[in-house]
Amino acid sequence: MEQTLSILTIEDEPLIRQGIVNYLEDQGYTVLEAGDGQEGLEVFRRDKPDILLVDLQMPVIDGFEVLDVVQQESPETPVIVISGVGILQQAAHAVELGAWDFITKPIEDMFIVKHAIQKSWERAMLVQENKKYREKRKRHTEEIHEQKS
Amino acid sequence: MNRSPESSITILIIEDEMMIRTTTAAYLEDNGFSILEAANGREGLEKFRRHKPDFVLVDLRMPELDGFDVLKAVTKESPETPIVVVSGTGTIDDVIEAIRLGAWDFITKPIHDMSIVEHTITKSWERSLLLQENRQYREYLEDEVYKRTREVKESEAKFRSIVQTAAEGIILIDGDGSIISWNQGAAKTFGYTEKEIIGQSVEKLIPERYRGGHTHALQYLQSIGINNHTGKNLELRGLHKEGHELPLELSLVSWEASDTNFFCGIVRDITERKKAEEEKSRLVAAVDQATEVIVITDKDGLIQYVNPAFERITGYSYQEAVGQNPRILQSNKHDPEFYKSLWDTISKGQVWQGHIINKRKNGTFFEEEMTISPIRDETGTIFSYVAVKYDVTHEIQMEKQLRQAQKMEAIGTLAGGIAHDFNNILFAMLGYIEILKDMAPKDSPMLDYLLQIRKAGVRAKDLVRQILTFSRQGEQSLQRVIAAPVVKESLKLLRSSLPTTIDIQENIFSPMTQIMATPTQIQQIFMNLCTNAGYVMRKGGTLTVELVEVELDADFAALHDLKKGRFLKLSISDTGDGIPPEIQDRIFEPFFTTKPQGEGTGMGLAMVHGIVKNLGGTITVSSTFHQGTTFDLYFPAIMNPKKIPALTESNFLPQGKEHILLVDDDEMVIKVEKVLLEDLGYQVTTATNGPEALEIFHNTSVPFDLVLTDLTMPKMTGEQLAQELTAIFPQLPVLLTTGFNEGLNEASFKKAGIRALLAKPIEQKKLADTLHAIFHSPDNN
Structure with missing residues (x-):
């Protein structure tokens, strides 16, 4: 499933961004990128990526704002935040606000990115599946009720 | 996510560095988790097996049994228990290996912030819950699907067995007309086994001359869409495997599948029904065409059916008769007892047979020989009566006619006999009156009395003549x-x-x-x-x-x-x-x-x-x-009409002078006839029997011109006398007088030379005319 996943990376530091993009492309993901929050939201709205990687600290529109918009517009799209090691409090705060996971910079190993993406996607799938099951079950219960009444 | 950890969650922490272990444990306890601690892998696994914790946190690098071994054991023994590994910084390869072995997540040491630990645990726990919940859902749904499937299968098996054992042929075809389902009923009806027919075109079941029509019909049905034709029964001809045709009744159902229509035909072999229908129509035709009257009533006697013979004979039409009581025909010629006994008989279930006089619509009567039979249903209850009646009016009439004719004949014979004797008596009386009349003095009242007697005598003669006319014994010269x-x-x-x-x-x-x-x-x-x-x-x-x-x-x-x-x-x-x-x-x-x-x-x-x-x-x-x-x-009527000369009549009495031999055994008759003849100018010699007449004839000095003889005489009849005479003198005219001419054979008279017959009493006019005609006819010499 990774092959078809599209991932939007929003990172103002070109070097880091490029590193992530290169790695993810190598892993077979479809990768979209944006240098700031503004551009990131435009791409998000236009291309509807499956997962977002967002740096928390960016000028003008920062990662929190992006998180907030995505939360509102597409609550089921996983958002993974990237934060500096020294400011873990921010990451924790983002998770409280609804980020699905966080990655600390400097990124020790790109495997961590991939792992975070996989975990989030799996969770998204589980939630989606859970929702479907829930609805199915609900429908089914209603059907039984109808048949009985 | 901010879900607060469940108080009941038990976490097993396996860490050889006591500092890290107790710090972590303390932090997590503060956050509501229950904690189990183990200082090495072996202890960890022991505790894992004994306490069955909800969650395992394990350091990868430990002496003796390390984190990888624990990981392998836990994922093997309890794959659903979340297990998170703790690894030193810079040993990402360990992490990768751990995840490959089934670790749910990892935490790197040194742990900068304990909230990372909590976040990681929470996420894995959440995943565990989702997996568990989804699995339950899945199991529930699978269970439901299984149950449903079983129900459907059972239901299908039920219907399949119904379809298979149905007496009707149930045949399923697809939109192309290929047979896709075939039951035993169909096999019995058409002779093909399921194996032989499945996949074949349904046209195999249709006689060739109907195939085109069938194809069109199928296309038409497809075009008008489904179920516009369901519930209708069609009658058509089918083709048996052995080549003969059979009458069928078909009801059709169709339904739409994704891209084609299916048709299900329910087919019934109606050969027997057709036969019964034919049999019935034959019977109906027989009943309709019967000359006997047939009336069918219900158990209360109300008419339900009458045949055309009934209409013909009674004058009531079918419409008028149905629903009526047969009483409409009652003539009242029978007493109520008659009708009561009739009803008593048939309502007891017995057959009534008898003769009955009924009345037509126009009020006239007719007579019937009637048989009424009760008809019972299978329980033996009478539900109908059938009356078969034969109109015997005609026979009765014939019989009456015959009886009447016989009676008239008898009366005629009797009257004729009396009249004959009476006639002779009258003849003598009137004859003597004629003689007395001449002898009576001119001015005597005797003459008037004689005329009165004669008048009465003439009236009596008239009556005798009428009787003779009735008895057909009167004069006949047609x-x-x-x-x-x-x-x-x-x-x-x-x-x-x-x-x-x-x-x-x-x-x-x-x-x-x-x-x-x-x-x-x-x-x-x-x-x-x-x-x-x-x-x-x-x-x-x-x-x-x-x-x-x-x-x-x-x-x-x-x-x-x-x-x-x-x-x-x-x-x-x-x-x-x-x-x-x-x-x-x-x-x-x-x-x-x-x-x-x-x-x-x-x-x-x-x-x-x-x-x-x-x-x-x-x-x-x-x-x-x-x-x-x-x-x-x-x-x-005469078939070859001839021209007939107009009749003339006159009161003139022709006279003659010829010599006539008069023969009669009755002396009174001789005397009267002699007077009549002499009155007309003729010479008369008399004889009282045949032999005497012959003797006189042969010995006479004056030859006879004509012989007038009575028919019935002793010794020799007038006919025999005539024969003897004409044998010698063929030209001699012989006249025969008779009071009673039954049994006269004109042909034999002609042969005997008899020229004419005269009925007694002889009228003078008739006698005069006859004699004149004989003596003046061209063939007389």
């Missing part, structure tokens, strides 16, 4: 007569004697038809019937006289003992009160009259009857109460 002029002439005479209130209609359709009769006979008949008609219409009415030539059919002819062929029919109808049915049979009997004592002799219609029969014809009467009576008289 000739060709054109009836119409005689009828017209008589009608003219009649008109003056009938009151003006009677209108006379004259319909002569056959003015030239000839019959064998005498004008007097026709006149007699006509006057008699018309006088009767006038009598019954004393208060006015219409007398209709019709003369028409008809062809009699065999039935009518047989009924009246006539030869079939052309007849002249004379109809005389009045508009009087009609003749009551009960006396219709008796009106032709002699001395039967409805007129008051003294007004009628009762001989009129008897004479008419006698004359008509004598002329080889018949007379019928039909009468309707208050409407009138019609007499129809039938006379055999």
Whole structure:
């Protein structure tokens, strides 16, 4: 499933961004990128990526704002935040606000990115599946009720 | 996510560095988790197995049994328990290996912030819950699917067995007409096994001449969409495997699948039903065409069916009869006991058979031989009655006719016998009166008394003649007569004697038809019937006289003992009160009259009857109460008419001087006849028997010109005498006198040389004319 996943990376530091993009492309993901929050939201709205990687600290529109918009517009799209090691409090705060996971910079190993993406996607799938099951079950219960009444 | 950790979650922390382990444990305990601690892998696994923690946090690098071994054991023994590994920084390869082995997540040391630990645990726990929940859902749904599938399978098996064992053929075809399902009923109906027919075109089941139509119908059904034709039963012909056709009833159901229609035909072999229908229509035809009347009623006796014979005979139509009680036919000719016993019999379930008089719609009666049979249903309860009736009116009529004819014949014979003797007596009396009359002094009152006696005698003679006419023993010298002029002439005479209130209609359709009769006979008949008609219409009415030539059919002819062929029919109808049915049979009997004592002799219609029969014809009467009576008289018409000279009559008595030998065994007769002959100028010699006559004939000095002899004499009959005489003198005219000419054989008389027959008592005029004709005929020498 990774092959078809599209991932939007929003990172103002070109070097880091490029590193992530290169790695993810190598892993077979479809990768979209944006240098700031503004551009990131435009791409998000236009291309509807499956997962977002967002740096928390960016000028003008920062990662929190992006998180907030995505939360509102597409609550089921996983958002993974990237934060500096020294400011873990921010990451924790983002998770409280609804980020699905966080990655600390400097990124020790790109495997961590991939792992975070996989975990989030799996969770998204589980939630989606859970929702479907829930609805199915609900429908089914209603059907039984109808048949009985 | 901010979900608060469950208080019941037990976390097993396996960490060899006591500092990290206790710090972590303390932090997590503070956050509500229950904590189990283990300082190495071995202890960790022991605790894991013993306490079954909800969650495992394990350091990868430990002496003895390290984190990888724990990981392997836990994922193997309890793959659903979340296990998170703790790894040192810079040893990412360990992490990758751990995740490959089934670790849910990892935490790197040194742990900068304990919230990372909590976040990681929470996420894995959440995943565990989601997996568990989804698995439960999945299991629930799978279970449901299984249950449903089983239900569907059971239901399908049920329907399949119904379909398979149904007596009807149930055949499923796809949109292309290929058979996709075939049951035992279909196999039985068409002869193909399921194996032989599945996949074949349904056309195999249709006779060739219908295939085109079937294809069209199928296309049509496809085009109008599904179920516009369901619930309709069609009757059509099917083709059996062995090549014969069979009548079928088909009901069709179809439904739409994703891209094609399916048709399900339910087919019933209706051969038996068709046969039964044919049988029924045959029976119906038989019942319809039967000459016997057939009436079917329900158990209460209300008519449910009548056949055309019923309509024909009773005059009631089917519509009028159905729903009615057969009582509509009741004639009241039977007493209530009769009907009661009839009903008692049939309601007991027995067959009633008998003779019954019923009444037609028009009020006339008819007689039937009837058999009524009750019909029972399978429980033995009577639900219907069938009456089969044979109209015997015709037979009864024939029988009556025959009886009547026999009676008339007997009366005739009796009357004729009496009349014959009486005639001879009268003849003598009148003869002597003639003699006395001459002998009586001119101015004596004796002459007047003699004339009175003669008048009475003549009346008696008339009566005898009438009786003889009735008994058909009167004089018969029939000739060709054109009836119409005689009828017209008589009608003219009649008109003056009938009151003006009677209108006379004259319909002569056959003015030239000839019959064998005498004008007097026709006149007699006509006057008699018309006088009767006038009598019954004393208060006015219409007398209709019709003369028409008809062809009699065999039935009518047989009924009246006539030869079939052309007849002249004379109809005389009045508009009087009609003749009551009960006396219709008796009106032709002699001395039967409805007129008051003294007004009628009762001989009129008897004479008419006698004359008509004598002329080889018949007379019928039909009468309707208050409407009138019609007499129809039938006379055999002459098929090769000849021109007939007009009749002349005169009162002139031709005279003669010839010598006549008079022979009779009755001396009184000899004396009277001698006077009559001498009165006419003839010379007369007498003899009282045959041998004496022969002797006189041979020894006479004056030759005889003619012999007048009685027929019935002792020793030698008149016929024998004539034979003897004409043997010697073939030219000698011999006349025969007789009072009673039954049994006379004209041919043998002719052979015996007898020229003419004279009825006794001999009228002088007749005698004079006959003698004159003989002596002056061209063939006489």
